[in-house]
Amino acid sequence: MKSFFGFFLCCVSFLLADISASYSTPSEMLAQSYAQRRNYGNPPKARAPQRTLNPAATDSHCRSRPLDLVFIIDSSRSVRPGEFEKVKIFLSDMVDTLDVSADATRVAVVNYASTVKIEFFLKDHLRKESLKQAISLIEPLAAGTMTGLAIKKAMDEAFTEKSGARPKSKNISKVAIIVTDGRPQDQVEEVSAAARASGIEIYAVGVDRADIGSLKLMASNPLEDHVFYVETYGVIEKLTSKFRETLCEMKVEIVQDPCLCEARLAFQRQTQTSIQNLNSKHILSVQKVEQMERMLARM
Template sequence: MTSLPWGLVCFVGILASGTLGNAPQPRSSQQVKPTERASAEVPGSDSFQEVQLGDDSVRGFQQQQGARTPYGGGTRSNCRNRPIDLVFIIDSSRSVRRAEFEKAKEFLQDMVDSLEIGSDATRVGLVNYASTVQIEFLLKTYFQKSSLKQALARVEPLASGTMTGMAIKTAMEKAFTAEAGARVSSVNIAKVAIIVTDGRPQDNVEEVAAAARASGIEIYAVGVDRADMMSLRLMASPPHDEHVFYVETYGVIEKLTSKFRETLCGLDPCAQGHSCQHICVNNDYSYYCKCHAGYVLNQDKRTCSHLDTCVEENDCQHVCVKNGNSYLCMCHEGYILNADKKTCSRSDACAHGHDCQHICENSNNSYICKCREGYELNADQKTCSVKKLDDPCSQGHDCQHICVNNGNSYTCKCRVGYVLNMDKKTCSRSDPCAHGHDCQHICVNNDDSYICKCRVGYVLNSDQKTCSRKNLLFSST
C-alpha cells in the first residue's frame, strides 16, 4: 500500500507505557545539527536514524537515500489539507507519568492546531485505552478547533494495562462508523490514525491491525522510550519507513508535529481515491476528471464515452476513417495518400501496382488489362491466353498462289505447272515432264501439263499412258 492513498489513511495516536515491553536495543546514532538536516546522509528504508536535538533524541525509520529529514520545529501555520476523518488512539497505561501524558496531549493539540477543522473539513475523534478502552469523543462531536483542543486537555489517563489490539479493534468498529460521524459513503474522505506507544502490547495486534488496514484505515505508529519496534511494525501500514517513528522521550514528541503536518498538507486528492473513470487531475485540495485520448467527458463530469474522432474536427483532405480511439485518412479512388498521411495526390494506377498478366493501361481513376499480340484477354479481365485463329489465311498472308490453313498458322502452295521457290512463298513455271510423269514411253510437255506418246512401232493405249506394239498385218492396207 502506498503512503496515504485516499480512503486508506489512518493516523492512530497511541501513547503507551507497556511495562511488560522490552526497550529497543541501543543503536548507533548520527549527530546532526538542526540546520544541517537537509544535507545529512540518510540511511536505507530498514535502517534506524537518531537525530540529536539538544539533550533529547528523535529517531525514525527514514525514506531511501535522498529523503529529507521531517523532524524539527517550524511554524504551526494551518494548511488546507484534504478533508479527512482523523482518530487519535491514546494508550494511557500506568507507566506513563502525569507529566509525560500532558506532553502527549500537547502533541495532539499541536496536531489539531495545524489542520483545517470543520464538519466539511477534517473531523477528529479520540480513543483512550489501557486494559480497557474508552472513546473520549467521536468524529461528530467537535467541529471547532478551540472546543476540540479543550476536550483533549480534559482527557485523563486510565492507568492500567496495555491492550493495544483491543483499542485498534474498537476504533475500527465504533470510531470509524457513520454513526460516529465518519463519512464512510464518500470515497473522497480519508481515514487517518496515529499510534504512539512506549511498550509491548499485552494482546495480539497483528491480525486486528491487518483487518483495520484492509477496511481502509492506514495506520501510523510512533514508539516512545521502551516501545517494542516489532509491534510497531506489525501495527503500521507498509512501507514501514513512512509509517513507523520513534522518539526517546515524551519531551520531544512534539517534534513529530511538523512531519505529520507536512504529510497531511501534501495529500494528493487523486492519490487518496477518486471517482474519475479515466484520469484524475489534482486541483489544490480537490480534483477534476479528464478522459483518455479518443474519449469525451460525460455530463456527470466523471465518466467517459468514446469520441467519434471523424465527427469532430480532423485534417484529412479526402476521407476520415475511425480507428479505435483515433482516426486514419484515406483518399478517393484514383488518388494516393501522401507521406504526411493527410493529403492526397492523383495516382498512376498502373505504377502503384496491378494484377494484369501482360499489359496495364491507365483508365480514368483506375486501369484495364490488355494482352500482347497473338493473345486474348480471359474472362477474369486480367490473364491472357494464346489467340485461336479460325482461318489464318483469311487474316492475311504473303503466299503468291495458294494459302493453306495449318492450325494456328499456314503454308503456301503453287498452282499446277508451277513450283514453290526457296522462299516458300513465291512460285515459278515448271516442266511437268521433268518433275515426274507416268508415261510408259515418251512425256511431251503441254504447257502447264503433259501428254504421253509411244515410240515408232507402238500405239498409245486407251489409258493415254501405256503403249502396245502395232499389228503389221493390217498396217499396209
C-alpha cells in the first residue's frame, strides 16, 4: 500500500509540474507581447521607410517604358496663340516625365492645320534639354484642321526607321498622342485604322469644341483608356498625371502599413493559438488527475 501511495504521489508531482509548465506560457506571451510592441509598434529609427512608387504622389519623374512617341498637335485658327503656348507647356511637362535617350524614349512632334509640318523627328533630339528647347520654338500654322492628313504623315514619315523609330524586332511601343480642339475637315477613320494596324497606339485628346465622335474614331481600344477631354487649354496640364501613370513602367504602389494592422492581427492570431493550446493542456491534466482519483477510490 505504501508503495502505491509513493507511486501516486510521484504521478501527482509529475502532473503538477506539467501544469506549472503549461501555465508558464502567459509569461512567455507577455514577453512576446513586449517584443511585438518593440519591433512593430516602434520601428527602429535606422530602418529606412519603404518608398511609395506612386508617380502622382512622388516627384514628377518616373521610369517610362521605352517609347517611340509622336505628338500630333492642332494649331489651326481656332487655337489662339495663348492656348497654343499652353499646348507647348503640356508637351514640355510630358517630356519631364519621360526617360529621354537613344535607348529609352524618343520624341517627335507633328504640327498641323491645313498643312502638316514635322517639327522634328524621333532621331533629332535625344536629350531632354534639347527636346524641350525645340518644343518651345514651335509656331502655330493657322487655317484649317486636316487631322487625317497629319495622322497619315506621322505614320508614313515620323514612325519610320529612317526618321529614328526603332525596328519591330526591338519591340519598342509606338505611341501617338493627338491634341485637337475642333472637328477634322478630312476623313480620319480609315487612316487611323491603318495607323493602328501598323502597330501605333493612338491617344486622342479633345479640348473645348473638339468632336468626341471623331476622337473615338481615331483612338485605340479600349476607348475609355485612350480618349480624353478637357474643357479648356487652361486645364490641359491636368492630363499630364494621367499620361504619366499610363506611360510609367512601374505603376504598382507599395505603401508601408501606417497603423501596423498586419502585425497586430498576426500577434492576435498567435496569442489566440497559445491560449487554445494552454486550455487543451489544462483539460488534459484535469482528466489525468480525475482518473487517478477514481483509481484511488477503487483501492
